[in-house]
Amino acid sequence: MEIVIDIDAEEPLFAQLMAEIKRAVSAGGINPGDALPSIRQLANDLNLNNKTVAKAYQLLERDKVIITKGYRGTFVHPDARKNMDFDLNAWVAGQINQTINACREKGATDSEIRIAFANIMQNKPTAGE
Template structure:
């Protein structure tokens, strides 16, 4: 588990942490069930804020790459290697591309699309949800 962080890189720190852990899992350097360093430990090693590591861990657990067992620590998910191939971001881009394309086809302005998007994201969607 050797992770290197470049603060000068324009890739966000939490993304770098995520990618490197994913890479280690994919390469077989981290086997399912093995323990990962604690959030505080890793943040100390990398000399970055613990909240940044916590964010990376939180997203990795959502993606089922790791498993957190409360106070007992964090471990590699049993199905981690397979789940590394799932890319939610690509899924999001694909879904949104379809939706946006249909809106552009009826000549909606980029501004209008952005505006509608903001309304939905801010919970001011249709029928005041």
């Protein structure tokens, strides 16, 4: 598996790493069940910070593209190719967009929406609770 990371690109390094692993899975360069390098090994190979690789692995595991089996290592998920079709970020953006549009239809201002969103994200009570 060849991974190319461009440190000068605008895209974050962890996102580039995720895309490269997904590309390798899609192209058949790595297959379901194949072992991936450890976080430390991959970070050393690519001259990246361990935390960058760990973040990419964590998000790939969340998306069920890879699976970590404790001390046995990290592997390509059995359903990796199928699971790569779902874009969680696009889904979240779509959900938020629908909610914002509904709020605007009821007459809420952008400022009111931002304040409510910030309060909810910080688990602060909102009016009416």
